[in-house]
Amino acid sequence: MAYNLISSDQQTQYSKMTKNKTYASLVIGVLATVVFGSAAYSQSSDALIDKLVDKGILSVKEANDLREEANQDFNRAYQVKTGMSDWVNSLKWSGDFRGRYDGIYQDDKNFGPTPGKPNTYANQDRTRFRYRARFGATVSMTDNLEIGLRLGSGDLSSAAPSLGGSIFSANTTLNNDGSRKFIFVDAAYAKWTPRDWFTAQFGKMDNMFWITDAIIDYDYQPEGAQERFTLAATDNQKIQFTSGQFVIAENFNASGAGPNNDAYLFINQVDWTGKWTPKFTTRLGLALMNFKNQMEIPASLQTFINQNGTPASGIGAQNFNPVIARAEATYALDSFPMFKGEFPITLGAEYANNPAASSAPFPGKNYSGSANEAYNLGVIFGSVKQKGNWQIAYNYKTIESAVAWNGLVDDDFGFNTKGGTDVRGHHIKAWYRPCDPLTFVMSYFITEQISNVPGTLAHQQRLSP
Incomplete structure (x- = not known):
């Protein structure tokens, strides 16, 4: 003889909880497979969780908890994989390219x-074809600290290389039979924002x-x-x-x-x-x-x-x-x-x-x-x-x-x-x-x-x- 120690209502609730946990585990597993899948990670995981909320499988609170857990798992995995310190919140890449025709008519x-x-x-008159290429990284850290580095193209503006590239632009002129071009430090700075109402920077910015x-x-x-x-x-x-x-x-x-x-x-x-x-x-x-x-x-x-x-x-x-x-x-x-x-x-x-x-x-x-x-x-x-x-x-x-x-x-x-x-x-x-x-x-x-x-x-x- 078997005795059921759970009422029918409790059984239904228990089954739902078990199902929710199963889905939660499934979601976390899916997120884990895309933890290094670039920026699409955040968008795809949020869409999956939202769909489970729409179907009533997860409550809003459970969804928020799941997002927080997934983010923590992502951060831990990313830190282990990259060797990033735990006081680094984010690493953002940026860059742009501009092709330019420059015609100066006297x-x-x-x-x-x-x-x-x-x-x-x-x-x-003078005619030039030019480009500007920039690529940089911004590191956001705990305690409202940030450092940034940006590299940029540019021409030497003087016969004295120690003076560097142009003060006014990172444009490089297409010239000299396809010669290799220069890359300069376009920005290198540290930034501190201890309060919403104050920010300070030091470096080249x-x-x-x-x-x-x-x-x-x-x-x-x-x-x-x-x-x-x-x-x-x-x-x-x-x-x-x-x-x-x-x-x-x-x-x-x-x-x-x-x-x-x-x-x-x-x-x-x-x-x-x-x-x-x-x-x-x-x-x-x-x-x-x-x-x-x-x-x-x-x-x-x-x-x-x-x-x-x-x-x-x-x-x-x-x-x-x-x-x-x-x-x-x-x-x-x-x-x-x-x-x-x-x-x-x-x-x-x-x-x-x-x-x-x-x-x-x-x-x-x-x-x-x-x-x-x-x-x-x-x-x-x-x-x-x-x-x-x-x-x-x-x-x-x-x-x-x-x-x-x-x-x-x-x-x-x-x-x-x-x-x-x-x-x-x-x-x-x-x-x-x-x-x-x-x-x-x-x-x-x-x-x-x-x-x-x-x-x-x-x-x-x-x-x-």
């Missing part, structure tokens, strides 16, 4: 006389300042330290204070016969972001730049920079301590033809003034009272955050020669095939994103020198991404 009437010499201004390329090239990778404090006054109002301490030149001369004071750049900025309605946002910023030992910047570095405008040291140098004000407003339309989702329109303006510039005439140039000013006015239509969408931007810029150091300013917007200061003109840029990994970009520049003396001309057009 006005054939360009003429810049130097006493006793023929024309010294560019009047010949991405520039955190909200300043346009009329003052600092978007591809400029400063070296030194930078910090940011964020105050979220409300859910829709945020104030940020950003500070940077950057090394410009490390000077050492044991004999004392040359410069022996290091040159540094300090930048401080406060900016305020406000979201007034779900469709309307604004942002305002004010920044100040200061050099220490600016006049100790070596002539070799100025030659390496190879930009138009007033140098930071030597003959004709000015002190560069500009004040930069920037404002931006964005409104999103509900829809727009040939665009998916809300259609943002952004109006922006930036003004810079360098009160430290002297009023002395620049060598070979006419001085004007506005030679220490710059402004950048622009509008942006659309966005390429979503595939299938497009974006168009227009900017008019005036960058006088004594407003900012040419060692920081955009190297694409210029004249005589060089960027820098003492230039004004138009910049039109368009983007189209047909699919997530691919974006087409085209830029068109129409520029001219501002302070050319009578009888000279420096007009340029440029077509590139």
Whole structure:
């Protein structure tokens, strides 16, 4: 005779629990087989668990517990397999590739006389095919620490290899019969975020300042330290204070016969972001730049920079301590033809003034009272955050020669095939994103020198991404 010590209801519940455990074991087993199956692991495991919840096999709590257990198993297995320390939370790979056509077209009437010499201004066009390749890794660790390393392509910008690659870009020119090309350290930094409202970085890193390329090239990778404090006054109002301490030149001369004071750049900025309605946002910023030992910047570095405008040291140098004000407003339309989702329109303006510039005439140039000013006015239509969408931007810029150091300013917007200061003109840029990994970009520049003396001309057009 057999005795059933479990009631029928209990038996049903027991069978269900046993079945759930069986399914849970099955799920964990399936997850284990894909534990090293790349990023598809997370998506496939979540989909499997969600399906079991939909069928009533697992409760929401059981599903969450299972996800947590699977993640822990994955982390343990990954650490064992790779030898990764248990204080490493994640390792993220990143990279991109850009192919580029760069056409620089000069006005054939360009003429810049130097006493006793023929024309010294560019009047010949230049065509280049170029690429930029970058690959990096970011390690996220416990206690809110992060380190990053990014390698990038680039050309040697000087006959002295010790000076490295270009300050302004990682572009490599297709040239020299298929010769092997260089790889440089594009970024190498440590980052600490002990609180949501504070972050600090040290090394060679991405520039955190909200300043346009009329003052600092978007591809400029400063070296030194930078910090940011964020105050979220409300859910829709945020104030940020950003500070940077950057090394410009490390000077050492044991004999004392040359410069022996290091040159540094300090930048401080406060900016305020406000979201007034779900469709309307604004942002305002004010920044100040200061050099220490600016006049100790070596002539070799100025030659390496190879930009138009007033140098930071030597003959004709000015002190560069500009004040930069920037404002931006964005409104999103509900829809727009040939665009998916809300259609943002952004109006922006930036003004810079360098009160430290002297009023002395620049060598070979006419001085004007506005030679220490710059402004950048622009509008942006659309966005390429979503595939299938497009974006168009227009900017008019005036960058006088004594407003900012040419060692920081955009190297694409210029004249005589060089960027820098003492230039004004138009910049039109368009983007189209047909699919997530691919974006087409085209830029068109129409520029001219501002302070050319009578009888000279420096007009340029440029077509590139």
